[in-house]
Amino acid sequence: MEKTVAQLAWKHRELLLLFMAAFAFFVVFRYGPLYGVLIAFKDFRVMDGIWGSSWVGFKHFERLFGDANFYLILKNTLLLNLYLIVFAFPAPIVLALLLNEVRHRVFQRAIQTTMYLPHFVSWVIMAGLVVYFLSPTTGVVNYAIQSLGGKPIFFMGHKEYFRSVVVLSAILKDIGWSSIIYFAALAGVNPELHDSAKVDGASRWQRVVHINLPSIMPTVAIMFILTLGGFLQSNFEQIVNLLNPVTYATGDVIDTYVYRVGLQQFQYSYTTAIGLFKSAVGLVLILSANVAVRKLSKGESGLW
Structure with missing residues (x-):
């Protein structure tokens, strides 16, 4: 006898409660505020x-694409996120x-455990530690440079170093936490593959390259697609706590x-147009990346 929907719902009530909590979160904080994008087309x-x-139609978008400052900020955002993908994404x-x-x-x-701990430290504290460690007078990094015969460098006072500081601090803070999902994927690798490779005389390096890495590639592909979806989404807390007037030329990104x-000068409609542009670019990137990954993997990987 087939169970009714009500019976199935009661049987799995704990799972439904968990689902409803997540569903309510997305409705209230993600989908509910979407009507606010209307102000990108209004003088709010x-x-x-x-x-x-x-x-006002596309007035704010015309201002956006006609503003020379926006292209500098877009360049900073693209370069910074490109560096994060090249260096920070493979790190975990x-x-x-x-x-x-x-x-x-x-x-x-x-x-x-040691690598996980920095993830739980707020960026306010983390940025303070970064600035302290890079200080030209009391910083550990400059002590090391001087001990090797070099001269102290004021890292936070030179715009050329800002992107490197952001990338390295991002890796330091989140490399451990981001690696959890890859540890989980590695735990699912069939040990018989390693046993067979050992019998065939494969070295440990060969087993890592030819067994472990291919086994976690579907997980890597999904994480890469999700990362591309937020390509223009910088870590605001990190940037705003490390940024200073000297480094605006290379560190001022879309979020800052x-x-x-938007918030300090009350230009809500204009900045909503920027946010809508950023979301549209993210959507295009995530769709394109998913298509590319599915073609390269012959349909075995991808979000859908």
Whole structure:
């Protein structure tokens, strides 16, 4: 006898409760506020409200694409996120592959725990530590440079170093936490593959390259697609806590620009247009990346 929907719902009530909590979160904080994008096509006034403000069509988008400052900020955002993909994205994969080869489990877990800890430190504290460590007078990094015969460098006072500081601090903070999903993927690798490779005389490096890495590639592909979807989405807390007037030329990104112009100068419609442009670019990138990954993997990987 087939169970009714009500019976199935009651049987799986715990799972439904968990689902409803997540569903409510997305409805309230993700889908609910979407009507606010209307102000990108209006001259929004707080006193008139969203619906009462007058329509202006693509006025704010014309201003956006005609603003020379925006192209500089877009360039900074693209370069910074490109560096993060090139250097920060592979870092947790490499860490997971390396630690997976550690046979002493106590040592492995100690390293993992140590690498996880920075993730739980806020960027306010983390940025303060970064600035302190890079200080030309009291910083550990400059002590090391001077001990090797070099001269101290004021890293936070030179715009050329800003992107490197952002990328390295991002890796330091999140490499451990981001590696968790790859550890989980490696745990699912069939041990019989390694046993067969050992019988055939494969070295440990060969087993990592030809067994472990291909086995986690579907997970890597999905994470890469999701990362591309947020390509213009910089870590605002990190940037705003590290940024200073000297480094604006290379460090001012879309998120900090939106904060400065939108919230501090009250240009809500203009910055909403910027946000809508950023979301549209993210959607195009995530769709394109998914198509490319599916073609390269012959339909075996991808989000859908």
